[in-house]
Amino acid sequence: MSGPTGDQIIRVDMTNLTAKTEPFPEEWKLLGGRGLSARILLQECNPKCDPLGPENVLVMAPGVISGTAAPTSGRISIGAKSPLTNGIKEANAGGNPGQDLMKLGYRCVVVKGQPKDRNKRYGLHVTAEGVKVVPADDCKGRWNYALIDHLATQYPQTASFISIGPAGEMLLKGASVACTDQEQERHPARHAARGGLGAVMGSKGLKYVAVDPGKARTRQPAQRKEFMELCKSYTKDYLAGPQMFKTGTSTVAVVANMLNTFPYKNRTAGQSPDVATLDGKNIIESFATRGGGMHNCMTGCIVQCSNVVHDKDGKYKTSALEFETITLLGANCGIASWEDVADLDRLCDELGLDTIETGAAIAIYMDSGGMEFGDAEGAKRLLKEIAEGTELGKAIGNGAVAIGKKTKHHRVPVVKGQALPAWDPRPLKATGVTYLTSAMGADHTAGLIVNPGLPQDQWVKASQEAQMVNAVCDSSGFCQFLQPTLDSIRNFYGLLYGIEVSREEISDMAWRVLSDEWEFNRRAGLTEKDDEMADCIKQDPIGPAKAVWDVPYELVKQAYTRLASSEKLFTTKASG
Amino acid sequence: MPLVIVPPPYQGPTGGRAEIEVAGRSVRECIEAVARAHPGFGEQVFDGQGRVHRFVSLFLNGAELPREGAVETEVSAHDRVEILAAIAGG
Numbered sequence: 001m002s003g004p005t006g007d008q009i010i011r012v013d014m015t016n017l018t019a020k021t022e023p024f025p026e027e028w029k030l031l032g033g034r035g036l037s038a039r040i041l042l043q044e045c046n047p048k049c050d051p052l053g054p055e056n057v058l059v060m061a062p063g064v065i066s067g068t069a070a071p072t073s074g075r076i077s078i079g080a081k082s083p084l085t086n087g088i089k090e091a092n093a094g095g096n097p098g099q100d101l102m103k104l105g106y107r108c109v110v111v112k113g114q115p116k117d118r119n120k121r122y123g124l125h126v127t128a129e130g131v132k133v134v135p136a137d138d139c140k141g142r143w144n145y146a147l148i149d150h151l152a153t154q155y156p157q158t159a160s161f162i163s164i165g166p167a168g169e170m171l172l173k174g175a176s177v178a179c180t181d182q183e184q185e186r187h188p189a190r191h192a193a194r195g196g197l198g199a200v201m202g203s204k205g206l207k208y209v210a211v212d213p214g215k216a217r218t219r220q221p222a223q224r225k226e227f228m229e230l231c232k233s234y235t236k237d238y239l240a241g242p243q244m245f246k247t248g249t250s251t252v253a254v255v256a257n258m259l260n261t262f263p264y265k266n267r268t269a270g271q272s273p274d275v276a277t278l279d280g281k282n283i284i285e286s287f288a289t290r291g292g293g294m295h296n297c298m299t300g301c302i303v304q305c306s307n308v309v310h311d312k313d314g315k316y317k318t319s320a321l322e323f324e325t326i327t328l329l330g331a332n333c334g335i336a337s338w339e340d341v342a343d344l345d346r347l348c349d350e351l352g353l354d355t356i357e358t359g360a361a362i363a364i365y366m367d368s369g370g371m372e373f374g375d376a377e378g379a380k381r382l383l384k385e386i387a388e389g390t391e392l393g394k395a396i397g398n399g400a401v402a403i404g405k406k407t408k409h410h411r412v413p414v415v416k417g418q419a420l421p422a423w424d425p426r427p428l429k430a431t432g433v434t435y436l437t438s439a440m441g442a443d444h445t446a447g448l449i450v451n452p453g454l455p456q457d458q459w460v461k462a463s464q465e466a467q468m469v470n471a472v473c474d475s476s477g478f479c480q481f482l483q484p485t486l487d488s489i490r491n492f493y494g495l496l497y498g499i500e501v502s503r504e505e506i507s508d509m510a511w512r513v514l515s516d517e518w519e520f521n522r523r524a525g526l527t528e529k530d531d532e533m534a535d536c537i538k539q540d541p542i543g544p545a546k547a548v549w550d551v552p553y554e555l556v557k558q559a560y561t562r563l564a565s566s567e568k569l570f571t572t573k574a575s576g
Numbered sequence: 577m578p579l580v581i582v583p584p585p586y587q588g589p590t591g592g593r594a595e596i597e598v599a600g601r602s603v604r605e606c607i608e609a610v611a612r613a614h615p616g617f618g619e620q621v622f623d624g625q626g627r628v629h630r631f632v633s634l635f636l637n638g639a640e641l642p643r644e645g646a647v648e649t650e651v652s653a654h655d656r657v658e659i660l661a662a663i664a665g666g
Contacts, residue, residue: 244662444665453587576665
């Protein structure tokens with residue numbers, strides 16, 4: 001047996017409102033997620049196109065392992081030319097749509113074109129029988145949770161959904177793409193958030209994708225017995241280990257604060273005096289009296305890093321309240337209460353917005369004098385203004401650069417037009433190398449290295465290795481929090497298809513993903529000038545060491561040249 | 577001498593050193609020896625009352641030590657004391 005066969009690509013033409021399937025190329029069988037998205041974009045998308053025009057190509061690609069019995073492997077990548085960075089973008093999410101597509105043998109959805117009537121909305125209905133574009137004007141303007149409640153009345157309980165909120169429909173550059181989680185209620189709480197990909201989906205008039213796997217089974221590996229043994233031993237080893245993420249990412253706040261990478265008040269400091277009230281420990285403690293708890297966002301996840309947060313009345317409020325959200329919408333805005341951040345998180349999920357970009361934008365607005373730092377109610381009002389379509393709301397929804405321009409404020413912490421995540425490049429230089437050289441712009445999931453003591457001569461290699469490991473992880477469907485290595489991923493690939501995948505092959509795959517992305521950006525017109533750290537990060541010192549970004553570009557750009565592979569490349573854990 | 581393994585997030589005070597040999601008869605003595613040589617390190621492991629931070633896990637020769645009494649565990653010359661700090665993005 002040769003592993004999964006008969007896979008298909010779904011091709012959607014939003015100009016003519018048609019959808020069809022075609023065979024997935026055999027030579028691409030080890031290409032999925034981020035790597036598949038990059039390959040398709042490089043081959044089929046004009047890199048100089050208007051990101052919100054008909055020429056842009058939206059790719060939804062589950063990972064290679066998604067849909068199998070492998071643990072925590074169901075992530076889906078969303079890719080397109082980004083309206084935020086004007087370069088290639090991939091953002092991935094958990095939830096169930098990735099696994100459901102793969103169980104049906106659909107390796108990706110490729111959406112092109114644009115409806116003639118821009119006021120119309122459409123859905124895409126995916127089943128074992130085929131795919132079709134369906135009218136969805138009744139969904140127009142719906143917030144994500146209300147949208148899913150509405151769709152739940154139209155589609156079977158087995159279906160999962162990919163959707164956009166009003167921000168995507170309004171083509172705002174901070175718009176995210178939501179995926180429903182594995183809970184019975186199917187909360188649209190898992191977001192492929194970064195880079196404004198929700199706006200690309202909105203520009204195509206596509207409000208949602210409904211994936212109904214029906215009774216489809218998990219994908220059958222070529223070496224089934226060995227594959228299942230690997231799944232079992234991998235799971236056993238993980239559960240016997242420290243389970244670093246068992247209380248979620250929100251509890252990292254205290255450590256990050258200690259390391260001066262818990263940005264405060266638009267990154268003018270690396271520590272927040274409110275760390276105790278923002279600490280995820282408070283969320284964990286709330287479970288006892290309010291309900292909620294830790295859960296798996298996707299079927300088959302053994303990490304269970306996702307928290308479900310309830311309000312004081314014991315009702316569901318949001319999921320998951322992550323470290324990045326607590327930092328950018330909390331500390332970075334001078335907001336001290338985790339409960340206020342939970343409200344803001346829910347609003348962002350409802351509108352379909354990236355919490356990092358939106359938090360950064362609100363902080364810039366506060367820093368410019370538009371609002372007091374710490375004004376949580378004001379921040380909530382601002383988010384509601386986004387839905388109302390006010391000029392200020394649109395500027396916030398368009399992200400850090402847009403609000404910086406509108407307010408003429410000088411402190412705009414971005415790389416390639418995208419807001420910096422919590423992890424700060426001033427103490428974490430190797431992570432800064434990632435922000436500058438990744439085609440994704442400032443994105444910690446592209447290659448995070450939390451090591452403030454790393455010697456300078458190791459910054460480039462550490463960044464390149466992390467970028468390579470994460471590129472393969474994001475192509476595999478595995479969650480970065482499972483922390484797979486290249487060695488473990490190649491073992492899964494090998495048993496899935498009954499082939500030997502060598503270290504050389506898996507490292508070549510990693511480099512090819514990065515190379516495809518860099519090539520797209522080169523063709524899009526991005527140059528070394530776009531590898532620029534924001535002035536404020538170069539000028540405003542943080543922490544007792546008064547750290548600034550002072551790494552010479554001559555050093556940074558070495559990350560573009562492939563370094564010799566070391567043992568460490570294959571044993572380094574993915575980290576995001 | 578026992579070897580203390582310093583996790584990457586805590587290597588700022590140690591100047592990037594990941595493994596440090598120290599003299600010590602218990603896990604606490606080993607960590608305190610590192611802290612004396614590298615100011616700033618101790619605060620990353622212990623809180624103001626000398627307790628191990630809740631986000632720090634301690635391992636002896638690869639086995640996680642129970643939180644209660646972990647630092648009082650005796651060590652011998654060839655033991656490896658490993659510190660793990662929970663770090664994630666999200």
